[in-house]
Structures are given as structure tokens and as C-alpha cells.
Amino acid sequence: MMDTSVYxxxxxxxxxxxxxxxxxxxxxxxxxxxxxxxSGEGTVLTYTDVYALPLDYAQRYLRLGMxxxxxxxRATGQLLDENPEVGKRVRVAIGVVRQSDEKRIYGLQFxxx
Amino acid sequence: MRQVAIVGCGMTKFGRSDxxxxxxxxxxxxxxxxxxxxxxxxVDAVYVANMGAARLNKQTAIASAxxxxxxxxxxxxxxxxxxxxxxxxxxxxxxxxxxSGMANVVLVTGAEKMRAVNNLEATDFVASxxxxxxxxIYGVTLPSLAGMFTRLCMERFGVTAEHLAMVAIKNQExxxxxxxxxxxxxxxxxxxxxxxxxxxxxPFVADPLRLYDCCxxxxxxxxxxxxxxxxxxxxxxxxxxxxxxGQATDTHAVHERPDPTQLTxxxxxxxxxFSMSGLSPKDIDVVELHDAFTILEIAESEAAGFFPRGxxxxxxxxxxxxxxxxxxxxxxxxxKGRGHPVGATGVAQxxxxxxxxxxxxxxxxxKDAKSGFACNFxxxxxxVIATVLVREDS
Numbered sequence: 001m002m003d004t005s006v007y008x009x010x011x012x013x014x015x016x017x018x019x020x021x022x023x024x025x026x027x028x029x030x031x032x033x034x035x036x037x038x039s040g041e042g043t044v045l046t047y048t049d050v051y052a053l054p055l056d057y058a059q060r061y062l063r064l065g066m067x068x069x070x071x072x073x074r075a076t077g078q079l080l081d082e083n084p085e086v087g088k089r090v091r092v093a094i095g096v097v098r099q100s101d102e103k104r105i106y107g108l109q110f111x112x113x
Numbered sequence: 114m115r116q117v118a119i120v121g122c123g124m125t126k127f128g129r130s131d132x133x134x135x136x137x138x139x140x141x142x143x144x145x146x147x148x149x150x151x152x153x154x155x156v157d158a159v160y161v162a163n164m165g166a167a168r169l170n171k172q173t174a175i176a177s178a179x180x181x182x183x184x185x186x187x188x189x190x191x192x193x194x195x196x197x198x199x200x201x202x203x204x205x206x207x208x209x210x211x212x213s214g215m216a217n218v219v220l221v222t223g224a225e226k227m228r229a230v231n232n233l234e235a236t237d238f239v240a241s242x243x244x245x246x247x248x249x250i251y252g253v254t255l256p257s258l259a260g261m262f263t264r265l266c267m268e269r270f271g272v273t274a275e276h277l278a279m280v281a282i283k284n285q286e287x288x289x290x291x292x293x294x295x296x297x298x299x300x301x302x303x304x305x306x307x308x309x310x311x312x313x314x315x316p317f318v319a320d321p322l323r324l325y326d327c328c329x330x331x332x333x334x335x336x337x338x339x340x341x342x343x344x345x346x347x348x349x350x351x352x353x354x355x356x357x358x359g360q361a362t363d364t365h366a367v368h369e370r371p372d373p374t375q376l377t378x379x380x381x382x383x384x385x386x387f388s389m390s391g392l393s394p395k396d397i398d399v400v401e402l403h404d405a406f407t408i409l410e411i412a413e414s415e416a417a418g419f420f421p422r423g424x425x426x427x428x429x430x431x432x433x434x435x436x437x438x439x440x441x442x443x444x445x446x447x448x449k450g451r452g453h454p455v456g457a458t459g460v461a462q463x464x465x466x467x468x469x470x471x472x473x474x475x476x477x478x479x480k481d482a483k484s485g486f487a488c489n490f491x492x493x494x495x496x497v498i499a500t501v502l503v504r505e506d507s
Contacts, residue, residue: 019247019369020244020246020365026364045265045373046262046268048257048264048321048322049260049317049319049320050254050256050257051317052232052236052254052256052318052319052327053252053254054249054252054254055233056252057252062252064257064261066261066367074368075247075368076247076248076251076366077251078251086264086268098250098251098252105250107250107251108251
């Protein structure tokens with residue numbers, strides 16, 4: 001089965017978790033990492049309903065959010081919440097975030113806890 | 114390092130254009146060369162700023178094409194692509210060429226023809242500068258990053274929809290005095306925010322940002338002629354000295370910044386430009402900021418050091434940044450009013466400052482302007498160039 005998870009990276013030298021991953025650790029300059037699955041719960045930092053959509057989206061608007069994950073990193077993704085609020089608790093779910101031709105792209109969605 | 118001066122400038126009217134990208138570039142370049150009145154002096158190098166010709170206009174290597182059209186052989190020439198900061202990037206490269214002694218006279222032309230494609234394609238084109246895996250795949254666009262940024266600023270600093278509208282109203286008012294500006298429309302607080310029909314006329318684009326909080330999609334070109342200052346004194350009555358340039362980068366994904374409301378690259382770029390010039394924010398008479406979204410004018414005015422953090426909207430409210438205020442910001446109309454052909458913008462900001470410092474800005478002239486500051490904001494603040502210009506009286 002295809003792995004649809006999203007990964008950040010943990011630096012082997014200093015332990016800093018980064019998302020998205022870098023080739024060089026922004027904290028210590030290290031170059032060796034272990035993948036860290038972006039998962040669990042977090043808090044909504046900010047969000048928007050965007051009506052100026054790029055290609056590949058047929059709906060009227062997309063609700064996007066930035067979440068501070070308990071994991072220690074922030075992530076941007078689609079916020080699937082009818083009543084969004086700054087400070088609200090959400091958890092990571094993985095879903096289809098974009099569909100280009102026949103290709104489905106999986107990524108982070110945030111749903112209410 | 115040699116001192117460098119701007120000795121001429123020109124631009125096309127921004128807006129929707131029927132002529133080709135190359136025609137736009139020729140028009141602004143010839144305008145700047147005429148304005149510079151170089152006599153027998155020759156252009157040694159050409160820098161072209163452009164972000165999307167390969168995708169939007171199916172044309173590449175446009176600096177070579179411009180040299181050919183203007184018969185500037187055998188001038189050195191190259192294109193500079195640095196997202197929405199391409200304009201100031203090309204300018205910086207032109208500056209370095211003259212400062213190093215590799216060139217005496219340089220032409221810098223920024224251009225973009227975005228209306229060649231529909232709005233959906235144009236939005237997607239600009240969105241392609243976002244992080245491909247951590248932002249773009251989610252449908253993130255520049256307006257959406259700006260929307261999320263705005264919500265944070267509202268929560269933390271008390272910025273309101275009215276403050277954002279004040280930026281739009283001020284800049285579109287200034288644009289009415291700029292014959293090169295894309296938007297020629299007077300707007301009011303009532304019309305875009307409080308009237309019942311405002312929800313129709315001014316809908317959300319990326320809430321809390323509305324249509325009138327966003328710059329238009331424009332075609333256009335802007336050009337500058339640079340020359341070594343000692344040579345410029347021989348023929349140019351009012352050389353505009355490039356006193357300082359600073360550039361700084363920040364994380365690609367906006368969410369990775371320690372504080373996503375902090376425009377660190379703006380702060381660092383401005384600090385470097387001021388340090389190089391020996392001036393400070395209080396010495397500046399006129400400012401051009403990168404208001405692709407109204408919130409950015411407020412946030413950049415703080416990050417660049419003109420106002421304390423969280424107080425930019427207060428200065429705006431008090432009229433400090435209006436055309437007749439103590440520190441006029443975006444007398445040209447800014448990106449909001451002048452328009453935003455991405456590759457041209459950074460050059461157009463410096464064209465406006467040059468006109469202002471030479472006293473050639475007509476109805477929007479800032480009185481006794483001797484020093485100017487510009488901020489060209491690439492990505493969503495991940496690559497920023499600040500410039501300080503000073504009038505050299507002979």
C-alpha cells in the first residue's frame with residue numbers, strides 16, 4: 001500500500017525536528033536525519049478562506065490553516081472545520097489535498113479534536 | 114568600490130497591454146535612455162528583471178532579445194529571476210557591475226506581461242514560488258499566505274478591516290496623480306466596507322483580506338540607467354546616488370519562522386541598507402513599500418524601522434504616511450494603485466523614488482524630498498531587497 005503520510009525530519013546530531021525537511025539542519029548544521037511523521041494534535045495559529053484558487057480546484061473556496069503541532073513544529077494544510085477559530089485544538093488527518101488530472105496528491109488536513 | 118548613481122528612468126503605463134513583452138521593455142528602456150541623455154556614452158551592460166516570461170509568454174533569454182531590439186551590441190546582458198524581488202535584484206546586479214568597475218553605464222529593465230494568461234493561471238504562476246511540498250500542494254497562493262498573516266496581525270496588534278481599507282484608499286488616491294498607474298479609481302470607506310453593496314463590490318479573496326486589499330494583475334515595464342557617480346557628474350545635473358542596498362532571505366515555508374508575523378528579512382535588509390548608507394529611518398523623506406496586500410504596507414513600515422512594531426496602523430490612521438504627511442509612503446500608488454507586473458515592480462519603485470528626488474513627480478511630488486527608501490518583497494518575505502537613494506546636488 002502507498003505511504004500517504006507526511007514526514008518532517010529529526011536531526012541526528014541535535015534532535016531538532018524540522019518541517020519541511022532541510023538538507024542541512026537549520027539549528028546545528030548537521031546533515032543526517034531520521035524521518036518524523038507529521039501527526040498528532042495541535043492548535044490553530046491562523047487560517048483563511050481563500051477564494052482566489054490556483055489551478056486544480058473546482059470548489060468555491062478552500063479553508064487553509066497553520067497549526068502549531070504538539071510535535072514541536074508548525075504545519076500548513078487544509079482546515080476541515082465548519083467553525084474555525086484561532087487557538088482551537090485540531091488533529092492531523094491525511095487526505096487528498098489536490099487532484100491534478102488523474103493524479104491524487106495526499107497531504108495534511110486538520111480536523112477538530 | 115565606486116559610487117553609483119541613477120541618471121535616468123522611465124516606465125510604461127501599467128495595466129493591461131496589447132503589445133508584446135519585448136515592446137514594453139523597449140518602451141521603458143528607450144524612455145530611460147532618453148531621460149539619461151547619455152550623449153556619446155555607451156551602455157556596457159543590461160540587466161533584465163522578469164519572473165514569468167518562460168511560462169506566461171513562452172519566451173526565454175529576453176535580455177539578449179532586448180539588446181538586439183535596441184542595438185546595444187556588444188553590451189553584456191542577462192536576465193534575473195528572483196520572484197517578485199526580481200526588479201531590485203536586477204538593480205543590485207547593475208549596481209555591482211558599476212561599483213566594481215566592470216561597467217560604467219548599465220541599463221536595468223524590469224518587465225512582466227501577466228495578462229497574457231487568465232487570472233487562474235496568473236494566480237497559479239505566482240503560487241509556484243511557494244514551498245512545493247509544504248505549501249503549494251494544499252492550494253496555498255500568495256493571497257492565502259497574506260490572509261493568514263493578516264488574521265495574526267489583527268489578533269495581536271489591533272489592525273482592523275478599516276486600517277486595511279485606509280491603505281487602499283490612500284494608495285488609490287495617490288495613483289490618481291500618477292499617469293503611469295494601473296488603477297485610476299477613487300474609493301471610499303463607505304463604498305468598499307460599510308455600504309450594503311460593499312459585500313458584492315469588495316468580496317473576500319482570502320479572509321480577512323478583500324478584493325480591494327489586493328494589488329491588481331498588471332502588464333508593464335520600468336527602466337533605470339546607472340552610471341559611475343564621477344562620470345555622471347559630467348553630464349547629469351541631478352544624479353541620484355545609490356547610498357545603500359541590503360538583501361536578506363528567510364524560510365521558504367512561512368510557518369517555519371519563529372514568529373510568522375515577524376518580517377525578519379525586511380528588517381535585516383533595511384538594516385543593511387541603512388548601515389551602508391550611513392542614514393537611519395528618520396532621515397528618509399519618501400518611501401515606496403511592497404504593498405501587494407494592504408497589510409504588507411503596514412507590516413513593512415514597522416519591520417523597516419519607520420514605526421515601532423505593532424504601531425504602523427496607528428501612523429497610517431494619523432495620516433503620517435499620506436502624501437502630505439511627515440513620511441509619505443507609496444506616493445506612486447504602490448503596488449495597489451500603480452499595479453504589480455512582478456518583474457517590473459522593484460524597478461518601478463526606484464523609478465518613482467528617482468522622480469521624487471529629482472523633483473519630477475508632478476502632482477504627487479513630496480516636498481523637498483532628498484532621500485528615499487524602497488522595499489521589494491520577494492516570495493512571502495523570503496527574499497527581500499531594501500534600497501536607499503539620495504539626491505546629489507551639484
